[in-house]
Amino acid sequence: MNDSGSNPAEGTRTLVIERVFPHPPEKVWRALTESPLLTQWLMNNDFEPVVGRKFQFRSEPVPNWDGVIDCEVLIVDHLKRLSYSWSSLGADFVVLWTLTPAEDGTHVRMEQSGFGPDHQAAYKGAKYGWQRFFDGLERVLGGSAG
Amino acid sequence: MTPDKTNLGTNYVFRALADPTRRAIFEELARHGEQTVHALTGYAGVSQPAVSKHLTVLKRAKLVRHRREGRETHYRAQPDALTPMVDWLRHYGAFWRDRFDRLEVLLERMDP
Incomplete structure (x- = not known):
């Protein structure tokens, strides 16, 4: 089992686990796509594996x-x-799961x-994409961008 | 759940930087230091009122500070304002690692 955190080269744009x-x-696919199973490890949800389906993850409200x-x-x-897209607090993300068969199981x-x-x-192609933005700012931010 | 660490400041920062022109303005200020609205207008390629509007949004997110000198207003970047956003993404790292652990436990329990 290996576990990697966010890739430093990707800066703050992308988080990879x-x-x-x-x-x-x-089996992994079922855990990712069957709503009752998703609830058990991720969050309460009304997910359905249908493109275009809008759904919510719900957890305990906090201040x-x-x-x-x-x-x-x-x-x-x-x-x-x-x-799926993932939006909360005005911040929009995209979550992408990729499964690859591995010798002794599944690489997720x-x-x-x-x-x-x-x-x-x-x-x-827009001039000021996030990538360029963060690449440029890494120097300004010093170590704190990693 | 990790976004409880998020505060309204983060929200403003995300929204302020969601616009490519504002990112460009912020980047320009971060790279080249303090500048006037006039100079930024030349750089951004949009009208002065539009630049002023963008600067107001950046100011609300505390991404820029300004000072007046005579008839000119000078702006400079406050890169520290990005810290909450960077922190927030770090919290997501901890969040997903925790969920991966839970997924592993679930997979053990599931029927083959």
Whole structure:
């Protein structure tokens, strides 16, 4: 089992967590896509693995946060990829799960990238995308951007 | 759940930087130091009122500070204001690692 945190080279744009689970992709896929199973390890939800489906993750409200994460299913690629948008507190992310069969189980990669549609558009050629922005600011921020 | 560490400041920072022109203005100030609205207007390629409006949003997020000198207003970047955003993403790191642990436990319990 390996476990990696956010990739320093990616700066603050993208958070990547990877781990190999000693279980077949079919089983991991169920844990990621069956609502009652998702509830057990992630959060209460009304998820359905249907592209375009809007759903919510709900956790205990805390001060300054109602505990609600608004999502929409973006990709359902059976046993391989699952993606949904993830919005709370005015910050929009995209969560992408990628499953790859490994010798002794399944390699699971979770990528949470910011910051919504504008961010995506920025990647596609706009002059001041987040990538360039953070790359440039890393120097200004010194070590604190890692 | 980790976003409880989030405060309204983070929210303002995210919203302020969601706009590419504001990111460009902030980046320009962070790179090249203090500048007037006039100079920034030349750089940003939009009208002076538009630049002023963007600067107001950046100011509310505490991403820039200003001072007046005669008839000119000078702005400079406050990169420290990004810290809550960076922290927030760090909390997400802890959040997902914890959930991965829970996923592992669940997978053990599930029928094959």
